[in-house]
Amino acid sequence: MEVWLQNVTFGALVGGLYGLAAVGLALVFGVLRMLNVAHGELIMLGGYATFWLFTLWGTDPYVSLLVAAPALFAVGVGLYEGLFGRLVRLHEESKVQLSILIGFGLALVLHALAILLWTADDRAVTAEYAGRVLRAGPLVVPLTRLAGLGVAFAVLGALQLFLQRTDAGRAIRATAEDWEAAFLMGIPVRRVYRTAFALGSALAGVAGSLVAVSDAISPAIGLSWTLKALIVVVLAGLGSIFGTFVAGVLLGVAESAAAFALGGAFREVVGLVLFVAVLAVRPQGLFGRGL
Amino acid sequence: MNPSVAAAAAVALAAALPWVAGDAAVNWGLLVLLQVTVAQSWNLLGGYGGQVNLGHAAFFGIGALVTRGLWVQGTPVVGALVAGSAAAAVAGLVVGLPSLRLRGPYFAIGTLAMAEILRIVVGTTLPEVSALPSDLITGYRLVPRYYLALALAVLSTAVVWRVSCSRFGMGLVAIREDEWVAETVGVDTYRHKLAALLLSAALAGAAGGAFGYYHLSFYPQFVFSPVWTFDAVLMVFLGGIGTVWGPPVGATFFVLLREALALRLTELHVLVFGAVFVVVVLTLPGGLVDVARVLRAMRVRRPQPA
Amino acid sequence: MTAPALELRGVQAAYGDAQVLWGVDWQVNPGEVVAVVGPNGAGKSTALRVVAGLLRPLRGEVWFHGERIDGLSPDQVVERGVALVPEGRRLFAHMTVLENLLLGGYTARARSVRRQTLREVFELFPVLAERSGQTAGTLSGGQQQMLAIARGLMSRPRLLLLDEPSLGLAPVVVQQVYEVVRRIALQGVTVVVVEQNVFPVLHHAPRGYLMAGGRVVAQGSAETLVRTEVVQRSYVGG
Numbered sequence: 001m002e003v004w005l006q007n008v009t010f011g012a013l014v015g016g017l018y019g020l021a022a023v024g025l026a027l028v029f030g031v032l033r034m035l036n037v038a039h040g041e042l043i044m045l046g047g048y049a050t051f052w053l054f055t056l057w058g059t060d061p062y063v064s065l066l067v068a069a070p071a072l073f074a075v076g077v078g079l080y081e082g083l084f085g086r087l088v089r090l091h092e093e094s095k096v097q098l099s100i101l102i103g104f105g106l107a108l109v110l111h112a113l114a115i116l117l118w119t120a121d122d123r124a125v126t127a128e129y130a131g132r133v134l135r136a137g138p139l140v141v142p143l144t145r146l147a148g149l150g151v152a153f154a155v156l157g158a159l160q161l162f163l164q165r166t167d168a169g170r171a172i173r174a175t176a177e178d179w180e181a182a183f184l185m186g187i188p189v190r191r192v193y194r195t196a197f198a199l200g201s202a203l204a205g206v207a208g209s210l211v212a213v214s215d216a217i218s219p220a221i222g223l224s225w226t227l228k229a230l231i232v233v234v235l236a237g238l239g240s241i242f243g244t245f246v247a248g249v250l251l252g253v254a255e256s257a258a259a260f261a262l263g264g265a266f267r268e269v270v271g272l273v274l275f276v277a278v279l280a281v282r283p284q285g286l287f288g289r290g291l
Numbered sequence: 292m293n294p295s296v297a298a299a300a301a302v303a304l305a306a307a308l309p310w311v312a313g314d315a316a317v318n319w320g321l322l323v324l325l326q327v328t329v330a331q332s333w334n335l336l337g338g339y340g341g342q343v344n345l346g347h348a349a350f351f352g353i354g355a356l357v358t359r360g361l362w363v364q365g366t367p368v369v370g371a372l373v374a375g376s377a378a379a380a381v382a383g384l385v386v387g388l389p390s391l392r393l394r395g396p397y398f399a400i401g402t403l404a405m406a407e408i409l410r411i412v413v414g415t416t417l418p419e420v421s422a423l424p425s426d427l428i429t430g431y432r433l434v435p436r437y438y439l440a441l442a443l444a445v446l447s448t449a450v451v452w453r454v455s456c457s458r459f460g461m462g463l464v465a466i467r468e469d470e471w472v473a474e475t476v477g478v479d480t481y482r483h484k485l486a487a488l489l490l491s492a493a494l495a496g497a498a499g500g501a502f503g504y505y506h507l508s509f510y511p512q513f514v515f516s517p518v519w520t521f522d523a524v525l526m527v528f529l530g531g532i533g534t535v536w537g538p539p540v541g542a543t544f545f546v547l548l549r550e551a552l553a554l555r556l557t558e559l560h561v562l563v564f565g566a567v568f569v570v571v572v573l574t575l576p577g578g579l580v581d582v583a584r585v586l587r588a589m590r591v592r593r594p595q596p597a
Numbered sequence: 598m599t600a601p602a603l604e605l606r607g608v609q610a611a612y613g614d615a616q617v618l619w620g621v622d623w624q625v626n627p628g629e630v631v632a633v634v635g636p637n638g639a640g641k642s643t644a645l646r647v648v649a650g651l652l653r654p655l656r657g658e659v660w661f662h663g664e665r666i667d668g669l670s671p672d673q674v675v676e677r678g679v680a681l682v683p684e685g686r687r688l689f690a691h692m693t694v695l696e697n698l699l700l701g702g703y704t705a706r707a708r709s710v711r712r713q714t715l716r717e718v719f720e721l722f723p724v725l726a727e728r729s730g731q732t733a734g735t736l737s738g739g740q741q742q743m744l745a746i747a748r749g750l751m752s753r754p755r756l757l758l759l760d761e762p763s764l765g766l767a768p769v770v771v772q773q774v775y776e777v778v779r780r781i782a783l784q785g786v787t788v789v790v791v792e793q794n795v796f797p798v799l800h801h802a803p804r805g806y807l808m809a810g811g812r813v814v815a816q817g818s819a820e821t822l823v824r825t826e827v828v829q830r831s832y833v834g835g
């Protein structure tokens with residue numbers, strides 16, 4: 001029983017990170033109707049930013065968030081200007097498809113580039129508090145994971161406030177709901193697209209920083225993070241940030257339960273099973289709604 | 292030149308290759324032919340049906356492992372190949388049945404997930420290099436493998452050609468252009484997509500089977516690498532998506548360029564071809580076969596000298 | 598002589614390969630209320646989309662108070678002082694009434710006086726003030742049309758384009774809508790109203806254009822349009 005509780009706790013802590021990883025993807029899909037399957041590679045880049053800041057200058061990983069986020073925001077602007085922004089004029093279906101294909105190519109390129117630049121080795125940020133744990137009765141909670149959950153929650157809360165309470169945030173939501181009507185409001189839709197894409201990338205950067213502290217990073221982690229994010233989005237739909245967070249926790253718990261009950265190899269299989277189950281239960285699909 | 296004449300000439304030339312060229316050229320030709328099948332199989336579903344398959348490597352990999360496993364244990368290679376091909380088709384059903392019911396990116400996500408999970412599972416359960424036993428190595432000859440690859444390339448191109456001028460193919464194109472409209476004019480979109488997926492997966496599985504029969508040793512995980520999927524997509528776009536002759540042209544060009552650049556390192560390969568892919572998608576959506584068409588159209592339109 | 602508020606000169610437009618407008622000329626003077634009528638598919642909405650910058654014309658020019666505006670993006674056109682209240686209203690249905698209104702006043706020019714405008718708009722549409730916290734999708738049809746117009750006014754337009762504001766509304770509600778249009782015009786805003794037939798606009802727009810098949814086929818007083826429209830229908834056999 002206690003072992004189970006421990007596993008569920010662990011899964012929930014990881015799951016908060018899944019939620020954070022998924023929100024950026026959902027934002028980009030909701031606003032631009034493009035699926036960036038290189039999202040996980042952006043997470044990977046965020047992880048390396050934190051890793052190098054720590055390794056070269058000893059920057060605390062939670063401080064390096066403040067660098068990783070804007071750096072990935074800039075990367076997002078570049079990717080939008082160079083690649084994804086060229087697809088915005090296409091009609092809905094080819095836009096989704098080409099964005100998926102371009103993202104797929106981009107994912108492989110970033111993966112290859114990371115190997116060439118930084119080798120294929122696993123890396124982790126080993127801050128002096130890395131191994132510390134909190135004990136609550138029989139439960140053991142690693143400090144970095146708890147902090148990760150806290151940061152994820154804070155970032156998502158800030159995002160929620162931004163989208164609900166500011167003009168720029170409302171413009172993003174309006175564009176997601178009806179881009180033509182948004183244009184008629186005088187909203188510069190193309191600029192909103194770019195901002196949303198860059199914001200999604202910045203969120204990936206934050207997620208990556210957290211992954212670098214609580215997990216290990218390597219050039220290969222991208223695809224599995226993309227999949228986790230995709231599955232969370234399919235679970236939660238595009239309806240709400242809070243829903244995405246909950247779905248992330250759900251996936252985290254399901255994964256760690258499956259790994260515990262059936263063996264480590266099943267951790268990855270759970271996501272696919274959930275994905276198929278959701279499609280079977282809610283065949284109208286979850287991707288279609290506004291933000 | 293008439294395309295069917297050109298095709299016949301190309302096949303005749305390919306069939307004659309082992310008679311006139313050395314092992315290196317035959318090996319090179321085999322790789323081209325193998326990639327033709329890989330590209331055509333992706334093209335069938337992606338180019339005609341408009342369904343983005345990001346897990347094509349899974350079908351290729353399943354075909355490779357099943358075929359190789361059975362063949363090494365003594366099954367005749369054709370039987371092993373058919374079994375590998377069928378296994379890939381079954382995998383296609385597993386991911387296609389739930390995800391093709393819906394429009395949108397579900398199929399892309401499902402295939403991506405399936406391929407990655409298979410890659411991880413195969414990597415953990417079969418960590419050892421799959422090397423041919425020594426008795427099979429001593430009897431190893433390249434030429435039959437070359438002809439197998441040729442047969443599959445011809446078969447896959449014939450299938451795509453046959454589909455392209457059938458009612459079934461028209462239904463697929465209708466789905467690609469606008470799924471909702473296709474449905475309203477009476478196309479059973481779900482069954483069309485499923486059927487195309489089965490064909491596509493079976494062909495990819497057969498290509499994988501030929502690879503498993505051809506290659507001396509590889510890590511089982513290698514045949515599930517997403518790079519196989521990427522190469523398929525790249526060749527299709529390079530040659531011309533949704534056309535019969537685009538994939539063979541793309542495959543030839545791709546293997547040629549790869550050999551010319553001597554990109555032995557996977558990372559460099561991906562880096563270079565990733566860039567090529569993006570440029571092609573953004574600037575030449577019709578691919579190389581379209582360049583020929585555009586040039587021809589320009590020549591026809593030019594006024595004749597008096 | 599002052600420049601017209603809005604002028605279309607030989608505007609041609611297409612969706613992809615399908616050409617829809619074949620040379621449309623309009624001239625609307627400052628402060629006028631002008632009707633544009635014509636059967637479904639005549640190209641009325643397309644012409645408005647060209648003015649709003651949602652669609653680039655193939656040929657021809659669009660002038661707004663002496664400035665050429667074809668080629669500008671929609672947000673730039675709004676910034677110049679043109680507001681289009683589109684066919685079907687296109688409210689942000691999942692957002693509140695207040696959020697819809699705030700979005701209407703998104704441009705820099707409008708934002709600087711947004712509170713003031715909001716007060717004026719609430720005076721004109723008291724029902725929206727009552728329901729400002731409600732989700733737009735839950736309003737009645739008439740209220741939605743009012744919100745759509747109010748949202749357009751939030752950008753402080755000099756020219757208001759209304760595309761079939763009476764669509765799907767009960768006759769009483771249509772009257773209320775046109776009463777609002779009259780009050781807006783009284784404040785000096787130029788108004789172009791598109792309707793499928795003349796009758797809803799008859800007493801509100803002294804002058805108008807009749808469109809069919811992507812062209813202007815008649816223009817003049819409301820009475821002229823009524824007569825021409827009747828003749829046209831008898832030709833078409835409708």
Ligand SMILES: Nc1ncnc2c1ncn2[C@@H]1O[C@H](COP(=O)(O)OP(=O)(O)O)[C@@H](O)[C@H]1O
Nearest residue numbers: 612615617635636637638639640641642643644
């Ligand atoms: N988005 C579109 N794509 C293609 N054709 C369109 C589109 N919108 C309208 N059309 C066509 O353009 C023509 C004019 O349409 P529209 O301007 O909406 O007419 P109206 O507003 O006068 O009813 C019609 O034949 C219509 O089918």
Ligand SMILES: [Mg+2]
Nearest residue numbers: 641642643684
């Ligand atoms: Mg209309």
